[in-house]
Amino acid sequence: MALLDTDAPALPLGGPGLPQERRLITDLPGPRSAEILARKADAVPAGVGHTVPVAAVAAGGGIVVDADGNSLIDLGSGIAVTTVGNAHPKIAAAVAAQAAQFTHTCFMISPYESYIAVAEALNRLTPGDFAKKSALFNSGAEAVENAIKIARKHTGRQAVVAFDHGYHGRTNLTMALTAKSMPYKSGFGPFAPEVYRAPMSYPFRDGLAGSEAAARAILQIEKQIGADNLAAIIIEPIQGEGGFVVPADGFLPALSEWCTANGVVFIADEVQTGFARTGHMFASEIFGVEPDLITTAKGIAGGLPLAAVTGRAEVMDASHAGGLGGTYGGNPIACAAALAAIDVFENDGVIERAQQIGRLLSDRLRAMQAADPRIGDVRGHGAMIAAEFVDPQTNAPDAALTAAVAKAAIAQGVIVLTCGTYGNVIRFLPPLSIGDELLNEGIDIIAAALAAS
Structure with a gap:
């Protein structure tokens, strides 16, 4: 078997030229990603897990594209790695x-x-x-x-x-x-x-x-x-x-x-x-x-x-x-x-962009918090913002709600990560190359997932 499937469709180019839009043409995972993830299960130890059920083929701006052509909004940056954006020129x-x-x-x-x-x-x-x-x-x-x-x-x-x-x-x-x-x-x-x-x-x-x-x-x-x-x-x-x-x-x-x-x-x-x-x-x-x-x-x-x-x-x-x-x-x-x-x-103004992203995230999340007491706290600086989910009666951590919101958002094409000792925090780590429109769309989807949970 070839190391890489040479019969697969040509890969899209990444970087800032990638179309900046969320697009789901299959459920996640799509058939091509499912095939690759099945190979992962056979070849890679179970201890090496993954959060999002897709196989990435390109990324740039605020988007990650999978092997089936789905475009997902990236609010994780590979855990704060691609801060300046994927495939920066x-x-x-x-x-x-x-x-x-x-x-x-x-x-x-x-x-x-x-x-x-x-x-x-x-x-x-x-x-x-x-x-x-x-x-x-x-x-x-x-x-x-x-x-x-x-x-x-x-x-x-x-x-x-x-x-x-x-x-x-x-x-x-x-x-x-x-x-x-x-x-x-x-x-x-x-x-x-x-x-x-x-x-x-x-x-x-x-x-x-x-x-x-x-x-x-x-x-x-x-x-x-x-x-x-x-x-x-x-x-x-x-x-x-x-x-x-x-x-x-x-x-x-x-x-x-x-x-x-x-x-x-x-x-x-x-x-x-x-x-x-x-x-x-x-x-x-x-x-x-x-x-x-x-x-x-x-x-x-x-x-x-x-x-x-x-x-x-x-x-x-x-x-x-x-x-x-x-x-x-x-x-x-x-x-x-x-x-x-x-x-x-x-x-290139990325520090200022991080501050802008922080204000947008904080404002949106605090507005959600005002309407939903299950968001116990919103905190962070710049493009490193979190929402902590709790039982509003006891303030106890609500890991189940957090997982449900994250899972629903991912299914709708938004890459989000959870964290916290108690597993009850969603963290926002978007690349600083993301646009406001994509960022707001991602938060809209998370808000809808919370409302439905």
């Missing part, structure tokens, strides 16, 4: 040009300028007016692992604190840092030691001011671990998989100040929040914090696998030569894509 051109030059040498063997240029850009763009250095890796989880390694080497300590509802990856160490058991941790232990958990600021559920929530977390850290044993705390400035939880004002600065006073490395995991997603280049800017280390991935390279740890030069330099790296880390094609994506972030 600048990125596609940069990838093609680099692939024609060379595809790999391994930066640890024969260094190349594009890796250094990405590091220079990250050192310049990340929060903090101090000397910085960056190391490049392949995925967000790999960046988090290396940030922990660097912090431990710098401090000579071992303990690490993560937070309730946090998500940091699927490797052994990052599973230990991640709070949610199913589907990320269950049955996969034992996990890496010396990882502890502190309470997160979750205003909708705890009602605490930022200073109160920080005092609660710091007291627990001091009494259960001890500052002298602690290498780092790691936190998402706005939690992703945990439910787009936005901490109360003052929470993150108080933690950062405590870390500085106690020689603890403050790590901001901006894998999902970074690169214009929140209407700022990095979400740490919203809260006025300057992390010692910051981890990035997802939107950094327009869809190619790349991640980074950026931070204070004296912390980043703690490792011995050869202690950091990896065969593919900072692959030249991914670096070319990242440089093109950074150009778009800085010069």
Whole structure:
């Protein structure tokens, strides 16, 4: 059998030239997608699941096209990856040009300028007016692992604190840092030691001011671990998989100040929040914090696998030569894509577009909330907005309603993702290339699904 079906219809071109309209010509999945998904079931482990029952063949703007010619509204961006839009012309051109030059040498063997240029850009763009250095890796989880390694080497300590509802990856160490058991941790232990958990600021559920929530977390850290044993705390400035939880004002600065006073490395995991997603280049800017280390991935390279740890030069330099790296880390094609994506972030108005999308989403969702008390909370920044669904009588999480709304929306051709420790949050992560008309249509369909549930 051929690796790809050469008898299949010619694939449409992706990118911004793709017609920007929702179109369903079959039920989902259509026959061609169903055939491909059957092959998936035979060839790919059951543990590699999928949310939307289609096989994608093209994408661009705010649209994903499947193998049957259906066009779906994309409100997920591949989990915040295609922030500048799928198949962006600048990125596609940069990838093609680099692939024609060379595809790999391994930066640890024969260094190349594009890796250094990405590091220079990250050192310049990340929060903090101090000397910085960056190391490049392949995925967000790999960046988090290396940030922990660097912090431990710098401090000579071992303990690490993560937070309730946090998500940091699927490797052994990052599973230990991640709070949610199913589907990320269950049955996969034992996990890496010396990882502890502190309470997160979750205003909708705890009602605490930022200073109160920080005092609660710091007291627990001091009494259960001890500052002298602690290498780092790691936190998402706005939690992703945990439910787009936005901490109360003052929470993150108080933690950062405590870390500085106690020689603890403050790590901001901006894998999902970074690169214009929140209407700022990095979400740490919203809260006025300057992390010692910051981890990035997802939107950094327009869809190619790349991640980074950026931070204070004296912390980043703690490792011995050869202690950091990896065969593919900072692959030249991914670096070319990242440089093109950074150009778009800085010069093409996407940060302003994220702010516009945030206002549209927030206004629409809050209007829905005013009419339906099952939407308990609407929160987020920029193009990273969430609605939390609850039982209006008890405020208890309503995961069943959330799943039903998402399933109905997907059946109507709208790609939406759920999240949250309790499975009761729908998250909105549209590409910043989506138009208002498509975005409003997507929300209309979700509103209809909620009304019918």
